[in-house]
Amino acid sequence: MTEIEQDAYTIRQARPDELHLLAAIEIDAFWVLHEAGAVDCEPTSLSLDVLKQSVAQQLLFVAVDIEDQPFGFLAGIRKDGSVHIAELDVVRRWQKRGVGRRLMEAAIAAARTQGAVGLTLTTDRQAAFNAPFYASLGFRILDDEQRPAVLTQILENEFAQGADPARRVAMVLRF
Structure with missing residues (x-):
């Protein structure tokens, strides 16, 4: 990545007036997961309630271009002392320009500042831009017996929506 490309975007807290823009970002990104075989369902997007909660907790970050238009986002929610990454x-x-990594770095920094014990997420174990990407940030996959009930419930909800149980995993980064 050239210096110009890196400076062509900024990571910042999302504003409430931008929430309506995030579904289009989520649906566009969905097709990459679909093509990788990670999902076999119709695209969906986070509820407005989840996004509002994430904003209220100062855990909704956007990547914006030089015109301040969002093109990426990360929504975190505090759960059981951790920050759960609801969506990236x-x-x-x-x-493939480091945007996801910078969004995750912003969430990790915010979780530390807010006194969280770590971060959790669920993801696809096989797609290179999912579990292997999070592992490069220090996340580790939780076995069934290590997984807290809240993450088991999230996975079960994902399975009910069409996610492949053989591919989905819960991951944690502890501080």
């Missing part, structure tokens, strides 16, 4: 998406034309 970057539109296809901005992928």
Whole structure:
């Protein structure tokens, strides 16, 4: 990545007036997961209630271009002392430029500042831009017996929506 490309976007807290823009980002990014075989369902997006909660907790970050238009986002929610990453998406034309990593770094920093014990998420174990990406940030996969009930419930909800149980995992980064 050239210096110009890196400076062509900024990571910042999302504003409430931007929430309506995030579904389009999530749906655009969905197709990459679909093509990788990670999902076999119709695209969905986070509820407005989850996004509002994430904003209220100062855990909704956006990647914006030089015109301050969002093209990626990360939504975190505090759960059981940790920050759960509910969603991380970057539109296809901005992928593979380090945007997802910078969004995750912002969430990790915010979780530390807010006194969380770590971060959790669920993801696809096989797609390179999912579990292997999170592992590069220090996350580790939780075995069934290590997984807290809240993450088991999230996984079960994902299975009910069409996610492949053989591919989905819960991951944690502890501080």
